[in-house]
Amino acid sequence: MSGFDSDRYSFSLTTFSPSGKLGQIDHALAAVNNGSTSIGIKSHDGIVLVTERKLKSALIDKDSIKKVQILADNVGCVYSGIGADSAVLVRSGRKNGEVYRRQFGENPGVDTVAKDLTAKMQSYTQSGGVRPFGCSLLVGGVDPAGPSLWQVDPSGSSIRWKATAIGKNSRTCKTFLEKRVTPDLSLDDAVKIALLSLKEVFDGLLKAEHCEVGIISTEDGLFRKMTDAEVTEQLDGLE
Amino acid sequence: MPKQDTPQQVLAGLTSKNQFTKTGTTICGVICKNGVVLGADTRSTAGDIVMDKNCEKIHYIAPNIYCCGAGTAADTEYTTELISSQCKLHRYRTDRDTRVATAKTMLTRHLFQYQGHVSAALVLGGVDVLGPHLHTIYPHGSTDTLPFVAMGSGSLAAISMLEQGDADHQGWRPNMEVEEAVDLVKRAIHAGIFNDMGSGSNVDICVITKDEAGKIAADYRRNTDIANPRKYRRDVPYKLPATRLVEVNGDMDM
Numbered sequence: 001m002s003g004f005d006s007d008r009y010s011f012s013l014t015t016f017s018p019s020g021k022l023g024q025i026d027h028a029l030a031a032v033n034n035g036s037t038s039i040g041i042k043s044h045d046g047i048v049l050v051t052e053r054k055l056k057s058a059l060i061d062k063d064s065i066k067k068v069q070i071l072a073d074n075v076g077c078v079y080s081g082i083g084a085d086s087a088v089l090v091r092s093g094r095k096n097g098e099v100y101r102r103q104f105g106e107n108p109g110v111d112t113v114a115k116d117l118t119a120k121m122q123s124y125t126q127s128g129g130v131r132p133f134g135c136s137l138l139v140g141g142v143d144p145a146g147p148s149l150w151q152v153d154p155s156g157s158s159i160r161w162k163a164t165a166i167g168k169n170s171r172t173c174k175t176f177l178e179k180r181v182t183p184d185l186s187l188d189d190a191v192k193i194a195l196l197s198l199k200e201v202f203d204g205l206l207k208a209e210h211c212e213v214g215i216i217s218t219e220d221g222l223f224r225k226m227t228d229a230e231v232t233e234q235l236d237g238l239e
Numbered sequence: 240m241p242k243q244d245t246p247q248q249v250l251a252g253l254t255s256k257n258q259f260t261k262t263g264t265t266i267c268g269v270i271c272k273n274g275v276v277l278g279a280d281t282r283s284t285a286g287d288i289v290m291d292k293n294c295e296k297i298h299y300i301a302p303n304i305y306c307c308g309a310g311t312a313a314d315t316e317y318t319t320e321l322i323s324s325q326c327k328l329h330r331y332r333t334d335r336d337t338r339v340a341t342a343k344t345m346l347t348r349h350l351f352q353y354q355g356h357v358s359a360a361l362v363l364g365g366v367d368v369l370g371p372h373l374h375t376i377y378p379h380g381s382t383d384t385l386p387f388v389a390m391g392s393g394s395l396a397a398i399s400m401l402e403q404g405d406a407d408h409q410g411w412r413p414n415m416e417v418e419e420a421v422d423l424v425k426r427a428i429h430a431g432i433f434n435d436m437g438s439g440s441n442v443d444i445c446v447i448t449k450d451e452a453g454k455i456a457a458d459y460r461r462n463t464d465i466a467n468p469r470k471y472r473r474d475v476p477y478k479l480p481a482t483r484l485v486e487v488n489g490d491m492d493m
Contacts, residue, residue: 070331094331098324 009129024132025125028081028154031134032166035080037201038067039173039194040138041163042149046187046217047140049078050194052167052202053212068214068225072097074141075113076214076223080167081135081154089137093117110141114150114158122156136166140214142221163193169201176200187217191234199238208232263437265393266296266307267401267427268364268373269411270386271420274448275364275371278424279307280393280432281462282439289439295461297445301326301337303455304365305445306346309391310378311358318359322346336455339365339372343382351380360390366449387411393431393438400427417446425464432466441465 014024038051051067067086068078071093079086096116100108108116117137124130132154139150151159151166163181165173180193191213199206208231216223226234266279279296282289298306298319304326308315322345326337343363350357361376375383375390389397401423404410408426415423421444431438442464447457 066334091332094328098328102320102324 011128012126013129013131014125022125022155025155028132028134029136032081032136032154033168033170035082035135035167037165037167037169037173037198038078038080038138039163039165039177039197040078040140040149040151040161041177041181041185041190041194042140042147042161043185043187043190044183045147045219046142046190046215047076047147047149048187048190048194049076049138049140049214050191050198051078051080051212052198053210062209066212068212070094070214070223070225071113071139072101072107072141072223074107074143074216074221074223075110075139076141076216076225077137077139078212078214079135079137080170082133083135085133086135086137089117089120089133089135092120093139107143109143109145110139110148110150111143111160113141114139114152117152118156118158121152121154125154125156138164138166140216141223142216142218147216147218163190165197172201173197187215191215192238195231195234196238199235206235208235263393263435263439264296264309264391265389265397265428265431265435265438266309266362266391267389267394267397267424268307268362268387269401269415269420269424270371270373271415271417273371273450274366274417274446275373276417276420276424277305277307277362277364277445277447278428279443280428280438281441281443282432282437283312284437292440293462295443297443297459299323299459300342300363301330301365303336303367303447303457304339304342304363305447305457305459306342306364307362307390309360309362309394314357314359315361318346318349318357319361322349336367337365338367338369339363339374340367343372343374343376346376347380347382350376350378355379362388362390364445364447366447366455371447371449386413389427389431391431391438393428393435396430396434397427400430417448421446421463429464429466440467 014022017023036052036054040049049068053065055062069090070076093113097108097113121133125132137152149161151161151164163177176197198211208228213226213231263284268275268277277297281293283291283294296307298308300306300323306319308319322342325345326342330337355378358378360378363374363376365372375388387401401411425442428442441462444460444463449455
């Protein structure tokens with residue numbers, strides 16, 4: 001979006017402060033930190049993405065809320081922050097994945113999917129008349145190089161993590177993860193640790209209806225969401 | 240009509256035709272109980288020369304939808320790949336299985352846009368939430384919806400098998416069992432392989448069905464019938480010291 005349709009918006013709304021900060025990006029990160037907690041863990045044989053699904057009202061049809069989304073056969077993502085903004089990124093991520101596949105004849109690597117998203121996010125910090133995206137995404141997937149987990153931020157930066165949390169209570173979660181995550185984790189272990197971590201910071205009793213879980217294993221390389229029954233089984237199996 | 244070559248030109252191996260790789264082709268499809276069966280031969284030609292003795296003419300569109308292609312090989316390949324990609328994005332967006340009508344509409348809109356210059360004649364078949372569907376799509380963008388169809392240069396031979404059958408076999412009838420339908424399609428493709436110069440080699444089949452539980456599965460049977468096997472095959476004649484024999488091609492006519 002170059003925004004040159006009107007001279008009135010031909011300048012970027014994200015500008016430097018004298019101290020060298022980009023205020024709008026910091027505010028966007030604040031929006032992310034207000035969002036519900038999302039956790040991602042990489043195991044040696046896969047990735048798990050977990051998020052809190054807190055409904056504002058019992059009248060909301062829970063199944064219509066989709067926070068963990070598929071981006072490509074081998075890549076999925078979850079967000080924290082403004083859901084409407086994340087929908088734009090998910091759509092863009094899916095399209096770019098297909099464009100890459102048609103152009104190069106193979107699935108893009110997880111890093112490519114993440115970097116394409118960051119390119120879009122960065123452009124919204126330096127284009128006319130637009131604001132940065134109010135969400136961070138955790139992008140997880142499996143490619144020939146193995147499983148990888150990426151965080152993409154409103155600033156357009158990307159970080160590859162072994163395990164991380166974003167949104168509310170992310171600091172508490174990360175402290176928990178630091179203690180529990182080891183290099184030789186299996187995907188099963190990772191799912192349990194992610195759910196335990198969410199349980200730590202969840203207000204009330206954590207049930208399947210309160211969370212969404214997405215997994216991808218190196219066995220089949222296909223991203224999928226766990227059903228409520230599977231999540232309940234996992235939660236019941238936690239210490 | 241392309242300019243006719245003189246016998247002298249043909250003998251000299253020179254032709255004025257722009258001979259891009261086409262699929263002479265026999266493709267067909269039938270609706271059966273709980274599903275559709277698609278079939279195709281495997282010969283692709285450039286003029287009078289067989290370019291590929293075992294090409295794949297049944298293209299993937301979606302897990303529950305496949306499409307046979309006749310006409311210019313590049314056109315059928317690219318068009319089906321394009322629509323397959325668009326259907327995938329559509330599935331992500333809608334969180335539903337692709338419907339055959341959707342794929343059909345995308346294909347026809349594309350072909351109509353190119354006013355017949357995209358030379359792709361397709362047999363589109365699949366099963367979705369509304370049941371089994373079978374269509375033919377012509378290069379200009381028109382469609383037919385029928386219980387059995389055939390396209391390509393061998394379509395006349397194939398359709399006679401589907402319409403009428405022969406002395407020992409019946410043609411198409413409603414509510415055929417899946418394996419009966421597979422047999423019928425094989426015979427129709429055979430008719431094309433043996434009676435049409437533009438078609439030959441082997442038979443590929445794709446069976447798409449929905450079971451009682453409502454689960455849709457596609458069974459892509461590549462080279463289900465090797466109608467023209469290579470009868471004599473020379474053994475690897477000598478052993479080169481530094482090379483390691485990894486694999487010898489099987490019975491495929493390659």
